[in-house]
Amino acid sequence: MNLFQGNIDRFGGITVHTEKWNLSDSEFQNRLEASLSEWQVNGNRGIWFNVPLHQAGYVPILSKNGFTFHHAKPSYVMMIKWLPKNEPNLLPSYPHTYIGVAGLVVNERNQILVIQEKYHTRPHWKLPGGYADPGEEFGDTARREVLEETGIDTEFVSIVTLRHHHKHLFECSDLYVVCEMKPLSREISVCKHEISHCQWMDIETYKNHPEVSEMNQFVIQAYLDQQICRASVQVHDVLSFNRDCYQKIYCIKSTESVSGS
Amino acid sequence: MNLFQGNIDRFGGITVHTEKWNLSDSEFQNRLEASLSEWQVNGNRGIWFNVPLHQAGYVPILSKNGFTFHHAKPSYVMMIKWLPKNEPNLLPSYPHTYIGVAGLVVNERNQILVIQEKYHTRPHWKLPGGYADPGEEFGDTARREVLEETGIDTEFVSIVTLRHHHKHLFECSDLYVVCEMKPLSREISVCKHEISHCQWMDIETYKNHPEVSEMNQFVIQAYLDQQICRASVQVHDVLSFNRDCYQKIYCIKSTESVSGS
Incomplete structure (x- = not known):
């Protein structure tokens, strides 16, 4: 047989x-x-x-x-x-957490890049972003989504906030990572399929805007607070356990020397 | 019909x-x-x-x-x-990221709680931890895993590092979150199924130990650096978008007032 x-x-x-x-x-x-x-x-x-x-x-x-x-x-x-009859099943289960990433794009005039979506449950100004593709790093997702939605090219600076939410789609969890992004271009070119409005808005105006969620108000405050702390969550490369590649690791670093340079 | x-x-x-x-x-x-x-x-x-x-x-x-x-x-x-013939498929895909959480449990003598696993590819001292269960918050996973593996009860203090790794099991990504945890008990009681050794180790000894991965050496250095920064990644509650529940959000906060209290 x-x-x-x-x-x-x-x-x-x-x-x-x-x-x-x-x-x-x-x-x-x-x-x-x-x-x-x-x-x-x-x-x-x-x-x-x-x-x-x-x-x-x-x-x-x-x-x-x-x-x-x-x-x-x-x-x-x-x-x-x-197969074992007298041993608990120790097989690993499958992932159950979505990774969403948004860009907090701040220009040199202290304005941030904000959008309104075409399809929404209530009108509100939000940060451009979306779900991570398989294998994508946080900064890469933020860059891709900001570019797709607004036409602005950006680069990763730091992680500002992580929001962890449960009972999401298909009973999964959802981790929403807001990255500070530095704009590399200026001219907005909106994705017509997804976005109804896009503009640069003064950060103080945004923070106090009635059509901004409590969560995004918190994100802005966290961004302002970390300037006062003179510290941010930055990315580094670290050798993998098997020493066959480098992996990204994020941790707090002082920004004092950066701001002084 | x-x-x-x-x-x-x-x-x-x-x-x-x-x-x-x-x-x-x-x-x-x-x-x-x-x-x-x-x-x-x-x-x-x-x-x-x-x-x-x-x-x-x-x-x-x-x-x-x-x-x-x-x-x-x-x-x-x-x-x-x-079904639409002339529209791209916009259906959301399913999660592809594992969430693993470890506890960096530091006692008042600046010793950390470290383990060796029973099944390993090479012997090394690591931090207790494991995969998040569905719906579990970072600090809850760290507390559960530390308790299961070492018998020490702990409480969440802050996030120290996030390591993002791709091409993991089933071609998924893996996010490994190290949380600083405060020990609430002292007596080690090891899980015999999973753990071969468990002990409190001086943090400086651990950092320079030959059987510690480059990644964990980095984690320890990040922990020491954030003490100097006087800032840590702390957890807060924020109202959900639909205003029907609170969600956990993590961001940098100064620890100066905490250490002064």
């Missing part, structure tokens, strides 16, 4: 990519049963099946054989079965 | 929970085709199908009718189809 071959991990788990075979549903069913028996005898633990969209017929077969869903991306669903 | 009924959202989308009906595969197929025709005529946009594990037989039918996977949780898979 042929068995499924998969990638073995250091926790005794096996990951099978069903795409490697072209089996009828009954062939799949038979090979699955034989493989599960073998893995049980061998003491394997977490069994992972990566099923691409075009083989979705295997999903009900896996479900009937005790697999549950783990996560899905547009092109595949990952299903898992934990 | 009966049609599927679903929840309508403000973007013209419909979410169908298939659990509400008990249909054979062919009944499901017929009702799906009739519903899609109707929704197309009505100008509906994103069509979402929430399919529980025990109805996994509907998954291949949805796939054949042009649905792709959106996300999955252990008990269900969400599939989507974007």
Whole structure:
């Protein structure tokens, strides 16, 4: 009897990519049963099946054989079965936190770049921003979103605030990161699909504007306070644990020497 | 012909929970085709199908009718189809960032609480911590993990560092948040399943220890630097946009008045 071959991990788990075979549903069913028996005898633990969209017929077969869903991306669903009978399931779950990033773009006249969205529940002036794409660093998301929405090019200066919110879309959490961004251009060119208004506004006007959320008023105050502290949350490179790449790390640094230079 | 009924959202989308009906595969197929025709005529946009594990037989039918996977949780898979032919798919994607939190627990003798894990790729002294549970705030994750791993109860003081890392498990990103925690107890009681060693270590000894990662050396230096800055990243409550709850927001505050009190 042929068995499924998969990638073995250091926790005794096996990951099978069903795409490697072209089996009828009954062939799949038979090979699955034989493989599960073998893995049980061998003491394997977490069994992972990566099923691409075009083989979705295997999903009900896996479900009937005790697999549950783990996560899905547009092109595949990952299903898992934990084999040990006397050990708790220690398999890692999937992320549940959205990362949104906004740019607090402050020009040399102490004006900030603010927008109104085309689709909203109530009119308000907000900071340009949006969700991070996979693999994107905070400053890169802020730069991309500010450029897409307002036409202004910017560069990352520091993190001003982090807001953590729960019970968001699909019962996930949401981390909203406001980055101070330095404008590198001046002429606004608005994204017509998403934005109804965009302008530079005096920071004091914005802070006291009736159509600004309590949260954004807080963000502005935090920005003003950190000027007084002469400290900001800056980015650095740090060697990864495996020493094979550099990673971004954010922490407080004094800005006194910067402002003096 | 009966049609599927679903929840309508403000973007013209419909979410169908298939659990509400008990249909054979062919009944499901017929009702799906009739519903899609109707929704197309009505100008509906994103069509979402929430399919529980025990109805996994509907998954291949949805796939054949042009649905792709959106996300999955252990008990269900969400599939989507974007109906407008001349409009880009604007449906939000699912989170792709893990949140890990560690506790930098510093006692009154300037010692920190450090552990060695039972399962590791190379021996090293690290900070107690782990992944955030759904809906959990940073300080709550740090407190829970420190307590589980070391038996020490703690309370949140501030965020020391944020490390952002990409290409993690399942090609997701990973945000590792180190929180300064104040110990509320003293006696170590180690989790035997996960931890091989746990002790209080002088902060200077830790910083120069050969079995400490470059990243954790950086974290310690950041902690020492913020004492000199007399500022830290503290937590506050801010009213949500819909004014129906308070959310946590983190920003720099001066610690001068605190240390003087």
